[in-house]
Amino acid sequence: MGKQHITIHDLAKILNLNASTVSRALNDHPKISAETKKMVQKLASEMNYQPNALASSLRKGSAHTVGLVLPRVNRNFFASAIEGIEAILNKAGYHLIITQSNENAEKEKECISSLISSRVDGIIISISWETKDLSHLIAAQNKKIPLIFFDRIPRDFEASKVMLNDYQGAYQATEYLINNGNRKIAFLAGPQHLQIYSERFRGYKTALEDYKFPVDPAYIIENCLTQEKGVEGAAQLLSLEKRPDAIFGSSDYSALGALVYCKENGLRIPEDISIFGFANEPFTKLIDPPLSSIEQFPYKMGEAAAQLFLNAVKDKSAKHQTIEMIPEIRVRQSVLNRKISNF
Known part of the structure; x- marks a missing residue:
């Protein structure tokens, strides 16, 4: 057919069935005959049909995706945080959409707007250097989208957050x-x-x-x-x-x-x-x-942010939570240590 992505409508056209029948057959609906199921599943396999998971989840009212807005991804801190976030979300069946503001407030607003349009189930964000106007974040909250901050958080903004001391x-x-x-x-x-x-x-x-x-x-x-x-x-x-x-x-x-x-x-x-x-x-x-x-501890910070999102989804009436990470000092040779010889 010359198409890279085969849809239910393609299968239905070839089999001279309606799309809803094909969909039910693929989902093993009890009202579809065994013969029709076998015919549909055989063609789907031959044509390497892959279901559109996003469309399916949207029909059910949830995309099972979480948006992540970072100032930049080319920093080890944020790369490690991503690993921690994904480790928790993937276990819970969620996928991550990663965006970056490049430390630009307007770009950050665009990221938030795009994620809202994509109907994500939540947004995890570390704000840019430039961000002072918080109207885009308020807009996300007004749409009842769980909003979780980590690392860089705005002052006096009511939301769940993970922060370092x-x-x-x-x-x-x-x-x-x-x-x-x-x-x-x-x-x-x-x-x-x-x-x-x-x-x-x-x-x-x-x-x-x-x-x-x-x-x-x-x-x-x-x-x-x-x-x-x-x-x-x-x-x-x-x-x-x-x-x-x-x-x-x-x-x-x-x-x-x-x-x-x-x-x-x-x-x-x-x-x-x-x-x-x-x-x-x-x-x-x-x-x-x-x-x-x-x-x-960026990996742990990422894990904690993802867990706050899951908590918000589980109990939508729960109060905002704050998790504080405790830093640790790492002393190396760039500081003259006058107390310990050969340090």
């Missing part, structure tokens, strides 16, 4: 730097309208205050998350008359940029300057020197 992770990193002799600790900050980055800044700031160190505005570089921004931030910091003796990045990528710039400009790491990141990306173990960081 970013405050604790940043506090631990800053405290570790202080306890190992660093006194002038700079911070490469992320967008403060996103809770994860404002919480990391709060952890850094509180640790300095608790240890009676000043929070110097000159040591705080705003909106500095990428490797390129890390390079620019380090250049700005090292141009100061009183340059820092440690740089703590809100992301591993900004910390990597700082590390590269410092090395290219003749500084020894960690002897001249310590560097700390956040996220524990795989490359942190491979660069020279290996980068100290904060583990976020």
Whole structure:
């Protein structure tokens, strides 16, 4: 027939039956004779007919699909989160539709609109750097679509969410730097309208205050998350008359940029300057020197987000839930450890 996808209507036309009879035969309906079932099933096999699972599920009122909106998929954190999400959803019979905003608020709105049009059963999302207007997320909720946030979540938005205790992770990193002799600790900050980055800044700031160190505005570089921004931030910091003796990045990528710039400009790491990141990306173990960081457990975060969706589907009247992940510090050779020899 020259068609790549054979439909029930194709089978019905060849057999001179109506489509509903063919559909019932394929589904072993008791009112269809054994002879007709055998004839339909034989032709379906010969023509390699594959049922349209999506269309079938939509007729039953559910597509058994979940939409996932990510800022970008080319980060190990989000790739690991996808694995965790799929591990839970696939066991429950759901399929995942993955979209990415590329850190663009308008693109994120398009992703949400497309997923709503596709009649997904739920949406799991980590919002973009740019996202401030939340009308597209409100629209999804108004359509009674379960909305689950993870990692990057908007402030004061009522929904189920999975979040890291970013405050604790940043506090631990800053405290570790202080306890190992660093006194002038700079911070490469992320967008403060996103809770994860404002919480990391709060952890850094509180640790300095608790240890009676000043929070110097000159040591705080705003909106500095990428490797390129890390390079620019380090250049700005090292141009100061009183340059820092440690740089703590809100992301591993900004910390990597700082590390590269410092090395290219003749500084020894960690002897001249310590560097700390956040996220524990795989490359942190491979660069020279290996980068100290904060583990976020993205696979577990993905599993938890998927489970929150299943909980919402099971009990539509249930209250929104919040799951908090506890970070862990990963100390490597980018921080001078004055307490332990040969570390």
